[in-house]
Amino acid sequence: MDSLGDKILNGDRRALARAITLVESGRADHRAQASELLAHLAKAGRQSLRVGLSGTPGVGKSTFIESFGMMLIEQGLRVAVLAVDPSSTRSGGSILGDKTRMERLSREKNAFIRPSPSQSHLGGVARRTREAIALCEAAGFDVVLIETVGVGQSETVVSEMSDLFLLLLAPAGGDELQGVKRGIMEMADMILVNKADGDLKATATRTCADYAGALRLLRKRPQDPEGFPKAMTVSAVEKHGLDQAWDEMTTLSGWRRENGHWDGNRAAQARFWFDQEVRYALLSRLDTPTARAEMDRLGAAVGAGNLSPTAAADRMLSILATH
């Protein structure tokens, strides 16, 4: 175990990949090993910049990550990319299923790309992703990008594990502005309007101005310096605006570190993670072959009308209490 931990602390990507597979496992002995490994690695106290990134299909998210990630690597930084996609089982594969999506980045030795664990339950994906982030931090990555397609609650989940949250949008007509829900806007530290190139450049500039206006209507947040949250245009294809976006991100995170918001946010996130872990573990008692069989048996009796839902629940709890 220590040997795997030490390899990770040395930045070994294959060891990191193995450790992520370990935290993704549902087996009890794997869970125990993972818990021990995480406790060991936590002692190193390493921190990455955790950047959440949400964008619906078609906004050019893969191209953005590829270009943005390459720029960071050219600056000498190490970059990990993790995906959160609760729908990956249903669609028959992860949104990051093949690394050809980010062909150049995936070949870089200072990059690490990991697809979303294939679980249908967002809570399970969230748990594994939080642990994968901790592993990437221990492996010395400077930036961990956590991407999501933004289905359902996944933006909330990603923002709850990020230091900064970016929203990547495509140029659009003015009336499509309302397509971004207010709750999502309020999560964003920066809105990046992609595809500010070629025929779409003027539209992107207008869209950016619209979002900048919308952001100004939101209440200023105590954790932000003047001018944030902010909207910018970028072109992932032409590699325009990526360095400016990175400058703004470092400005914002630096400001938050100095003002204590960074530590406060990390502490709140850790407490939340603890709370979720406890809940998840309590519910995991239903996730054994015996428990599933009993749930099926009692559920059938309920469905047939032979047992009330409440009475069946009481019986199930008695069964769990005696195991």
Add this chain to the structure above:
Amino acid sequence: MDSLGDKILNGDRRALARAITLVESGRADHRAQASELLAHLAKAGRQSLRVGLSGTPGVGKSTFIESFGMMLIEQGLRVAVLAVDPSSTRSGGSILGDKTRMERLSREKNAFIRPSPSQSHLGGVARRTREAIALCEAAGFDVVLIETVGVGQSETVVSEMSDLFLLLLAPAGGDELQGVKRGIMEMADMILVNKADGDLKATATRTCADYAGALRLLRKRPQDPEGFPKAMTVSAVEKHGLDQAWDEMTTLSGWRRENGHWDGNRAAQARFWFDQEVRYALLSRLDTPTARAEMDRLGAAVGAGNLSPTAAADRMLSILATH
């Protein structure tokens, strides 16, 4: 206990109100009594028509329930109204807080109106509401209206406990059509466009036609006869269209009864309820003063960085295991 149960079976509204207060209680002895009472009442095997009704503030929901409920009562039916409003604690009172919202209906001896239990957690409100429905059924109500303002997931929760799901909408310009999410449209068995009176009559008719068109684009559901889901105009103020709406509802529910969908749906809902009850009970172990104090203590250590979230969760689970 039997005496309370017998009174409910005799249709005693005060006994019904007392029983609902009992199922809303979090006390362990009350839960045990509630469970026994529900098991006793279930033997009577009475069924109401459970009608879910969602509508945002301003569509005239209270007026609709008042007029629709009065019409049912004039036909000799008994009507119960329950509210599902997860936000009722925050807003400092239930959406049904005062019965003056439905002044006439609340005075009818064949009507029963109950506000939403004041709990912030939707899961808790859902549990109590399901049990309140079972109590109303035992008390012999023909129709149980379950209303919600449609915040967040509450429409889904209400549709999961209803036989029919109605969406009440206001007349609106064509481009507001998209304001109703596709997921909500897909839940609806009938869309009722209210306020089809006075100046708004023509707009209501156009809005209704727009929604009828939108409904036709949805996939036909196997549990529906030809022509459903359907959109209609009503005027709660002028009491227009209410009897036609009721006719359609009885047609639809009759068809579903004959074709087995009614029983299948009820069985699936009961199994779902059973599943939710078990999960809720497992998590309720965190809902004791001792557990809350331990969660606070460990959470503080996690927030201070002295303990990893995973390690803290392991400790919390050990503590729960020894209690």
